[in-house]
Amino acid sequence: MQDILKELGESRIINAAGTLTRLGASPIDQEIAAAMAMAAAWSVDIAQLQGRASTMIARATGAEAGVVTAGAMAGLLVGSAACIAGLDPVKMARLPDTDGLRNEFIVARGHRNSYDHGVRAAGARLVEVGLPDRSTACGVRDTEAWEIAAAISERTAGVLWLARPNAQPALESVVQVAHAAGIPVLVDAAAELPPAGNLRRYIEAGADLVVFSGGKSLGGPSASGILCGRRPLIASALLQQLDLDYRYEEWDPPAALIDKRALPGVPRHGIGRSCKVGKEQIVGLLVALDRFLRESDAARNERFAQITSALEQALATLPGLSLRPTCDSHSGLRVLEVRLAGTPAAGRSAPNAASAPNAADTPLDACALAGRLRTARPAVHVDATAADQGRLVLVPTCLSLADVGRVRDAFAAAMSGTSGPSGAFAWI
Numbered sequence: 398m399q400d401i402l403k404e405l406g407e408s409r410i411i412n413a414a415g416t417l418t419r420l421g422a423s424p425i426d427q428e429i430a431a432a433m434a435m436a437a438a439w440s441v442d443i444a445q446l447q448g449r450a451s452t453m454i455a456r457a458t459g460a461e462a463g464v465v466t467a468g469a470m471a472g473l474l475v476g477s478a479a480c481i482a483g484l485d486p487v488k489m490a491r492l493p494d495t496d497g498l499r500n501e502f503i504v505a506r507g508h509r510n511s512y513d514h515g516v517r518a519a520g521a522r523l524v525e526v527g528l529p530d531r532s533t534a535c536g537v538r539d540t541e542a543w544e545i546a547a548a549i550s551e552r553t554a555g556v557l558w559l560a561r562p563n564a565q566p567a568l569e570s571v572v573q574v575a576h577a578a579g580i581p582v583l584v585d586a587a588a589e590l591p592p593a594g595n596l597r598r599y600i601e602a603g604a605d606l607v608v609f610s611g612g613k614s615l616g617g618p619s620a621s622g623i624l625c626g627r628r629p630l631i632a633s634a635l636l637q638q639l640d641l642d643y644r645y646e647e648w649d650p651p652a653a654l655i656d657k658r659a660l661p662g663v664p665r666h667g668i669g670r671s672c673k674v675g676k677e678q679i680v681g682l683l684v685a686l687d688r689f690l691r692e693s694d695a696a697r698n699e700r701f702a703q704i705t706s707a708l709e710q711a712l713a714t715l716p717g718l719s720l721r722p723t724c725d726s727h728s729g730l731r732v733l734e735v736r737l738a739g740t741p742a743a744g745r746s747a748p749n750a751a752s753a754p755n756a757a758d759t760p761l762d763a764c765a766l767a768g769r770l771r772t773a774r775p776a777v778h779v780d781a782t783a784a785d786q787g788r789l790v791l792v793p794t795c796l797s798l799a800d801v802g803r804v805r806d807a808f809a810a811a812m813s814g815t816s817g818p819s820g821a822f823a824w825i
């Protein structure tokens with residue numbers, strides 16, 4: 398095939414920043430891409446395919462059921478919609494209008510984040526409780542389970558819990574107070590893989606619904622994710638996501654998931670129809686999940702550690718850089734920290750937009766270096782979150798060994814202030 402990106406006037410970038418959605422998320426392995434291409438060429442009953450997906454996701458997570466969603470955030474949307482509407486087609490049809498319905502999600506204040514827009518999009522209102530004194534270093538405590546218990550009322554539809562290492566309050570204690578009041582707990586574990594054990598961990602702790610991103614470490618399509626949990630909630634989520642343009646008599650939903658006889662009629666297109674999932678996403682996610690489970694955490698870490706070591710060796714040949722392999726505190730992955738040699742650890746104190754590639758009179762600092770790498774050909778993107786502290790991080794998850802030389806060349810050009818390597822870029 399021709400280089401489709403070139404035809405579109407775009408070019409591939411070298412992504413040393415991690416599985417970021419804005420950089421195309423995870424590159425899809427050949428095995429997954431081939432399965433997606435095959436599925437793309439067929440017609441298939443999407444509901445029945447989701448029924449198969451449910452069985453596979455249940456096996457992988459220990460949950461009663463699961464569906465493929467259009468990403469973890471879409472999982473938050475249809476998962477919340479399930480908590481609010483249950484299996485009532487009239488309530489489903491009303492969302493996001495939740496006047497008079499149980500529509501509140503209780504959330505520890507420190508768990509608020511940009512992705513909870515997915516919950517609010519279902520029509521939910523977030524009720525924040527507690528204070529994250531621990532993370533603001535104003536104290537030693539975070540929100541506690543009793544504060545969640547105290548906020549539960551007849552308007553509560555669910556509790557939202559953001560999975561992070563050492564998240565407080567502990568999920569078990571949240572589940573305890575929520576279940577005592579008959580309230581489901583929705584866990585956002587979008588970015589918590591690996592370790593693979595986390596696929597089961599939150600369900601084991603009693604969560605009623607859990608979302609994972611398909612486009613991060615699972616290595617699936619960017620617009621895919623998993624929502625798993627209790628069968629009636631998953632059935633509701635799926636009903637609100639499927640295209641349901643059927644007459645009741647001809648409708649044949651996956652029986653293990655949806656009991657047609659328990660419904661007064663076929664629900665209208667629900668709120669999740671806006672984030673529908675195609676056959677390619679479903680198949681891609683399932684093959685990615687299977688591949689993820691076939692590789693051990695140790696083998697995966699080793700595969701990435703090899704790329705990080707190769708980056709270190711390649712960049713060590715360049716003068717002016719100080720390198721430090723380190724473990725990412727969240728994923729445990731081996732990443733490479735890069736500083737400009739001789740720059741103090743503090744670096745510049747505030748982010749500065751002046752990352753003009755060839756501004757020879759501006760002394761090169763980490764922000765400017767990241768800017769030059771981005772304008773190299775091919776462009777190299779690094780994790781520049783801590784660039785204002787003089788630190789760039791190279792993350793191996795979206796790189797192959799073949800990219801290492803290109804990263805080195807881009808650094809060499811950026812350090813010397815030239816505009817970058819030739820610009821020629823061969824597909825591997």
Ligand SMILES: *Cc1c(COP(=O)(O)O)cnc(C)c1O
Pocket residue numbers: 418467468469470471510512585586587588609610611612619621622
């Ligand atoms: C990445 C992320 C999401 C969104 O995942 P998508 O699959 O891209 O929709 C949601 N929540 C958290 C905490 C995330 O890190």
